[in-house]
Structure formats: C-alpha cells, structure tokens
Amino acid sequence: MSDVVSVIRCFSIIIPVYNVEKYIEKCMQSLLGQTYHEFEALIIDDGSLDDSIEIAKQLVKDDPRFRFLAKENGGLSSARNFGLDHATGDYIAFLDSDDYWADDCLEKVMTVFQNHPQTEIVVFGFNMVDEFEALLDVSISNIDSYNKKDDILLTKERTHYNVSDKIYVAEIWAERRFANGIIYEDKQLMPFVLYQRNIYLLHEYLYFYVQRSGSIMHSYKLEKSVQSMLYIYAEYKKFLVSNKLYEQYLDYYQEGYIRFCFYKHFYMILAFSDQYKEDCDYLIQSTDSNIVNLTNVKQYYGILSKQFVILALFKCSPVLTKMVLQIKQKIFSFLKS
Numbered sequence: 001m002s003d004v005v006s007v008i009r010c011f012s013i014i015i016p017v018y019n020v021e022k023y024i025e026k027c028m029q030s031l032l033g034q035t036y037h038e039f040e041a042l043i044i045d046d047g048s049l050d051d052s053i054e055i056a057k058q059l060v061k062d063d064p065r066f067r068f069l070a071k072e073n074g075g076l077s078s079a080r081n082f083g084l085d086h087a088t089g090d091y092i093a094f095l096d097s098d099d100y101w102a103d104d105c106l107e108k109v110m111t112v113f114q115n116h117p118q119t120e121i122v123v124f125g126f127n128m129v130d131e132f133e134a135l136l137d138v139s140i141s142n143i144d145s146y147n148k149k150d151d152i153l154l155t156k157e158r159t160h161y162n163v164s165d166k167i168y169v170a171e172i173w174a175e176r177r178f179a180n181g182i183i184y185e186d187k188q189l190m191p192f193v194l195y196q197r198n199i200y201l202l203h204e205y206l207y208f209y210v211q212r213s214g215s216i217m218h219s220y221k222l223e224k225s226v227q228s229m230l231y232i233y234a235e236y237k238k239f240l241v242s243n244k245l246y247e248q249y250l251d252y253y254q255e256g257y258i259r260f261c262f263y264k265h266f267y268m269i270l271a272f273s274d275q276y277k278e279d280c281d282y283l284i285q286s287t288d289s290n291i292v293n294l295t296n297v298k299q300y301y302g303i304l305s306k307q308f309v310i311l312a313l314f315k316c317s318p319v320l321t322k323m324v325l326q327i328k329q330k331i332f333s334f335l336k337s
Helices: 024-032 052-060 076-086 105-115 143-147 185-194 222-242 250-272 276-286 294-301 306-316 318-336
Strands: 011-017 039-046 066-071 091-094 121-129 135-139 166-169 199-210
Touching: 011 024, 011 052, 011 076, 024 052, 039 052, 039 076, 052 066, 066 076, 091 105, 105 121, 105 199, 143 199, 185 222, 222 250, 222 276, 250 276, 250 294, 250 306, 276 318, 294 306, 306 318
Parallel strands: 011 039, 011 091, 039 066, 121 199
Antiparallel strands: 091 166, 121 135, 121 166
C-alpha cells in the first residue's frame, strides 16, 4: 500500500505598513497566534516614517514566515500590488496593518478550502471595533444576493466590496492588480474579482476592523474622491460592455452612479466642506447629467423619496438645499429630545 502524502497549503498574507506604530503590535500578534501555521506574511514597508517596521521586527524576531519588503511610499494600492508581485502561497489574503484577525481565522478558512475544493473565494464576517478593542458593530456579506446576480456591481452593498473579509485562491490574482492613484480601490476591483467565481460564505466573524481617526476613509478630499468614483464607474461600464451585460444591468449601473458619484459626495460636502457652494458646483459639473437627473432618480427612488426632493432642490439652489436640510435636522433633533 502506498503512503498517502498530505499536501500542505500555504497562505500569502499581504500587509501594507505606513505609520501605524500604535496599532501594528495587535496585527502581528494576531498572526503569531494563528492556529494554522503554514503562511507567509509579506510586511510591505510603504516608506513608513515612524517605528512601525521596527516594532513588527522585534515582535516576530527570527520567525521565517515573516518577510519584510521595502518600497518608496506609493499608497495602499501600490503596496498591495508590490506584495502580490512577491507572493508565493496557494491562497492570498489582505490584512491592513491597523486591523487584526481572530486566532483561528486561517484554520477555519483552510477547512473550507479542503472540504469544498471547488471554492475559489471564502468570505467571512468582520467586527468593527474602536481603538480600545470595544465592539461597535458586526457585518457579513449577503453572498446569496450576489450569486443571484441582482447586485452585480455591488450597488446596494449587500455584498461588501472590501477585499479584507475574503481569502482567495492565488490564481485569481495572477493578472489582477489594484488601480493606483485612486481611493475606494476595493470598490473598483471587487465586482471583477467576484464575477463568475465559486464563493463560499463562512458564517464566522474573523476580521477585526479598527475604526480610528486619521485613516484614509475619514479624510475629506472632495476632488480626489469624486474623480476616483467617476473612474470606478467608467471601469464598471467597460466591464459590462466587454461582457455584453450593459443593457441587462443598465439600471444597476445608473442607480449606483447616482448613489455613489452624486449623493455620496453631496453628503460629504454637506458634512465637511468649508466652501460649500464651490464644491456643489464642482460636483454637478463633474457628474453626468444624462444619468443624474430627476427622471432617473424618480425611477430608482420614487417621486416622494428624499433623493428626489434633494435633487429637485439642488437643481434650484444648492444653498437652499442646505438650509432646508439643516432646518429638518433641527426639527428632528428637537422632536427626538
């Protein structure tokens, strides 16, 4: 009888590092504590200016599973791409250096890959925690809705578009890279990564997403945000057209464009802008009026919706829109109190 040789599968974990000395210890400890030991952790020094890398090196000591790679600062997408270029594992995972995993994350994911060999992507839930590890919320993707193709562009966000709550077979990333120079890079990429893949939803909350002040997602840079989202939706359109899906998913495309390219940024302006009128002018001039119009908003949201009312007011006067919303908020606050 011939001996049965078990094949040990290895994870490549890509961890970009830039000025996270307050948080990286927890991230490294969550890797050192993994109950599944076969992995390589690619620690990408993206031109970090603080002691993040030294702290990480002291923690992992001479553990050969941790590889430290340095590059000039280029941002999150650039660092992730650099890690992908050096990854050698059978599976790819992305872990932000200010976040961390449950100790059994890799073990539970590997069990899925072993028991369901056709699986290409394992999706799991994440815990939103503050800087003191207090739980704020939990969330998990609705993969059933994506598999039914009623949300192919993640328009309704029932399926999360972040890359970190998923682990992938390496082949998916053979010719796939993040777009440089934009924000919301996960949103740009995820519909293409998920399309026609065998996806398994693991009903476990294994990722800890730290909500901290000063992160990319909490900064206000309107022009870059608008241009990034317009780029993303231009890429979505190319994807739909090239796969002969554009007519079939036109409503999803337009609804998503209206929601993310216009309304998302209008609310950002309302909340953060110190040059409200100028930013509103920039937003309306940047977005496509053939998509962002009252006819489409009525179709997707309804004539009595807040979206329709806001756009109708906005077309008349952005300043008036702000006044009306502020009065509404004051009335709501008064009634609530």
